[in-house]
Amino acid sequence: MNIVCNGDRLEMAAEASLYEAVSTYLDAAQTPALNGVAVACNGEVVPRHQWSQRTLSDGDRLDLFTAVAGG
Amino acid sequence: MLTIANTSFSSRLLTGTGKFSHSGLMLDALAASGTELVTLALRRLDRRDRDAIFEPLQAAGYRLLPNTSGARTAEEAIQAARLTREAMGTPWLKLEIHPDPRYLLPDPVETLKAAEHLVRQGFIVLPYVHADPVLCKRLEEAGCSAVMPLAAPIGSNQGLVTASFLDIIIEQSRVPVIVDAGLGAPSQAAEAMERGADAVLVNTAIATAADPVAMAAAFRAAVDAGYQARRAGLATPGARATASSPLTAFLDAGSDAHVG
Numbered sequence: 001m002n003i004v005c006n007g008d009r010l011e012m013a014a015e016a017s018l019y020e021a022v023s024t025y026l027d028a029a030q031t032p033a034l035n036g037v038a039v040a041c042n043g044e045v046v047p048r049h050q051w052s053q054r055t056l057s058d059g060d061r062l063d064l065f066t067a068v069a070g071g
Numbered sequence: 072m073l074t075i076a077n078t079s080f081s082s083r084l085l086t087g088t089g090k091f092s093h094s095g096l097m098l099d100a101l102a103a104s105g106t107e108l109v110t111l112a113l114r115r116l117d118r119r120d121r122d123a124i125f126e127p128l129q130a131a132g133y134r135l136l137p138n139t140s141g142a143r144t145a146e147e148a149i150q151a152a153r154l155t156r157e158a159m160g161t162p163w164l165k166l167e168i169h170p171d172p173r174y175l176l177p178d179p180v181e182t183l184k185a186a187e188h189l190v191r192q193g194f195i196v197l198p199y200v201h202a203d204p205v206l207c208k209r210l211e212e213a214g215c216s217a218v219m220p221l222a223a224p225i226g227s228n229q230g231l232v233t234a235s236f237l238d239i240i241i242e243q244s245r246v247p248v249i250v251d252a253g254l255g256a257p258s259q260a261a262e263a264m265e266r267g268a269d270a271v272l273v274n275t276a277i278a279t280a281a282d283p284v285a286m287a288a289a290f291r292a293a294v295d296a297g298y299q300a301r302r303a304g305l306a307t308p309g310a311r312a313t314a315s316s317p318l319t320a321f322l323d324a325g326s327d328a329h330v331g
Contacts, residue, residue: 006115026118036125037116038158045153063115065154067125069097070112070140071087071225071274 001058012056019051021062036067073270075247076163076195076216078134080107083264084294085136085249087274090226091283094124098131100277104287109133110165110272112140113155125159136165136197143170143178145185152189164189165219167199175225179206183213190214199251202233207240207248217246219272222263223253226275230259234266241267257286257293264297265305 003010005025012021022039039046040063046054056062073080086106091097101109109128128135137155142148148168156162166189168182169175177200189196195216200206202220210218220240223229231237232253241248247269254260260271273290280286 006118035129036158038113038154040150040154043150045150045157048157065113065158066116067111067137067155067159068114069088069091069094069124070138071089071110071272 005062018054083270085272090278100283100287138165145181148185202236204239219251221252228255257289261293261297
């Protein structure tokens with residue numbers, strides 16, 4: 001199935017979890033650290049402790065956010 | 072001690088983490104400032120350009136105050152708050168909603184709306200607002216844990232442009248007043264503290280100084296001096312001179328005369 005992660009298309013096995021998708025997306029750039037990251041699935045914020053259980057469907061849109069410097 | 076939402080801080084200087092040329096310099100400056108509460112922002116993750124800022128700050132033991140910078144409406148700020156709570160593991164929030172990119176002035180209507188909602192959701196809300204005493208009171212009544220009125224537009228280094236309104240806010244507020252934005256020099260931070268602010272937040276003036284670490288130390292000393300002066304009780308200004316030395320001694324005695 002295909003999902004969209006921060007605008008990039010990501011091909012995942014059927015019923016992959018949100019955690020797997022996020023790991024796949026970040027590992028591709030050798031940045032596996034998930035500390036300081038939040039994820040919304042189709043606009044709904046998914047708590048970190050649900051990332052492993054949350055299964056994705058074809059066409060789901062993930063938005064990843066992270067802490068950056070700011071005032 | 073400064074107490075916000077039942078949490079005590081020895082330092083009355085909050086610092087932002089933006090605009091430093093690199094994160095090592097930022098960490099050194101934060102250490103020199105003595106700050107215990109630092110602001111962060113949230114952005115869409117760019118996997119090609121990860122900003123490794125969260126872990127070093129967490130490791131250094133700072134309490135984090137994520138902001139909602141970038142939000143233009145209450146709805147966007149509420150979504151940003153949910154994301155920062157998940158990303159940074161804290162319900163503390165610097166609520167800022169400024170739709171206008173030119174002056175970055177906070178929208179009072181959207182800010183109050185968002186604050187009321189977020190307090191009910193269990194967030195520790197510190198709203199960034201204009202120096203509006205009525206609005207600050209309304210935010211306090213809504214359950215905000217502090218108010219953060221601006222001294223001048225963000226990053227403008229203009230100092231205490233809103234001084235007389237900050238005085239009213241300070242007089243009326245039952246929650247800590249943190250003067251935020253526009254403080255460009257340690258003397259201005261000292262004056263804010265002398266006027267009775269509970270704390271100040273400084274970012275640009277430290278981050279963009281020629282020597283940010285030295286400037287952070289200067290702000291630390293200024294905030295401390297201003298706070299101590301406030302507690303000591305400032306002398307009242309007057310239009311006329313009042314002698315500090317006995318003016319008659321020179322004329323009367325002749326021998327033990329002293330001047331100055």
